[in-house]
Amino acid sequence: MARILVVDDEVGIRELLSEILYDEGHTIELAENAAQARAARLRMRPDLVLLDIWMPDTDGVTLLKEWGSQGLLDMPVIMMSGHATIDTAVEATRIGAIDFLEKPITLQRLLKTISTGLARGRLPVVKSASGAFVPVVPTTAAPVTAMQEPAEAVAAAAAVVAAPLDPSLLGDISLELPLREARDAFERVYFEYHLARENHSMTRVSDKTGLERTHLYRKLKQLGIESRKRGG
Numbered sequence: 001m002a003r004i005l006v007v008d009d010e011v012g013i014r015e016l017l018s019e020i021l022y023d024e025g026h027t028i029e030l031a032e033n034a035a036q037a038r039a040a041r042l043r044m045r046p047d048l049v050l051l052d053i054w055m056p057d058t059d060g061v062t063l064l065k066e067w068g069s070q071g072l073l074d075m076p077v078i079m080m081s082g083h084a085t086i087d088t089a090v091e092a093t094r095i096g097a098i099d100f101l102e103k104p105i106t107l108q109r110l111l112k113t114i115s116t117g118l119a120r121g122r123l124p125v126v127k128s129a130s131g132a133f134v135p136v137v138p139t140t141a142a143p144v145t146a147m148q149e150p151a152e153a154v155a156a157a158a159a160v161v162a163a164p165l166d167p168s169l170l171g172d173i174s175l176e177l178p179l180r181e182a183r184d185a186f187e188r189v190y191f192e193y194h195l196a197r198e199n200h201s202m203t204r205v206s207d208k209t210g211l212e213r214t215h216l217y218r219k220l221k222q223l224g225i226e227s228r229k230r231g232g
Contacts, residue, residue, distance in 0.1 A: 003026070004021055006021070009056055
């Protein structure tokens with residue numbers, strides 16, 4: 001799958017995102033500050049970066065700007081924050097971030113945003129007339145970038161921060177739950193669906209979900225459905 005760099009000074013957020021993305025089959029690198037993020041960016045050349053805005057040494061927007069000025073912003077970067085304003089989101093998208101996730105991050109929003117970012121892939125970086133490095137984005141691309149007009153950036157960033165998620169997409173999973181509980185609730189429904197559909201055949205469920213059997217057994221036990229009848 002993809003190489004994803006998660007940059008956040010909160011250990012709980014790093015561990016949670018790492019667990020979720022590992023379950024999705026990605027290779028994860030963690031960084032708790034800008035210094036570690038710089039080293040990881042050069043070492044692993046990530047396919048995508050999840051970057052927290054508020055960090056103690058260098059904030060995420062400053063690091064994003066630094067990568068952009070050095071021509072290192074060829075990978076999709078998704079900003080994260082629980083306290084950012086629309087102005088901050090607009091600034092980040094103008095610099096080159098492709099999207100913005102507001103904490104607490106819902107599982108569906110996280111996975112959808114990452115999928116969109118990975119689908120975009122790497123972009124060539126060129127030096128503009130002003131001397132700044134900017135990614136070359138196809139004219140059909142939907143994400144907000146530094147090459148869009150300011151009015152478009154403002155509207156898109158405002159929509160990211162303010163637009164409510166349609167609750168009908170979540171079924172019985174409440175948006176008021178903490179992220180970990182919401183994720184567990186979703187995964188429980190997901191695996192129960194596939195178990196029933198495949199008549200509890202672990203081989204077929206493993207194929208459908210993309211998890212190898214040992215990992216699948218461990219996941220079912222973690223979700224509290226290990227007592228159910230499971231076959232083949």
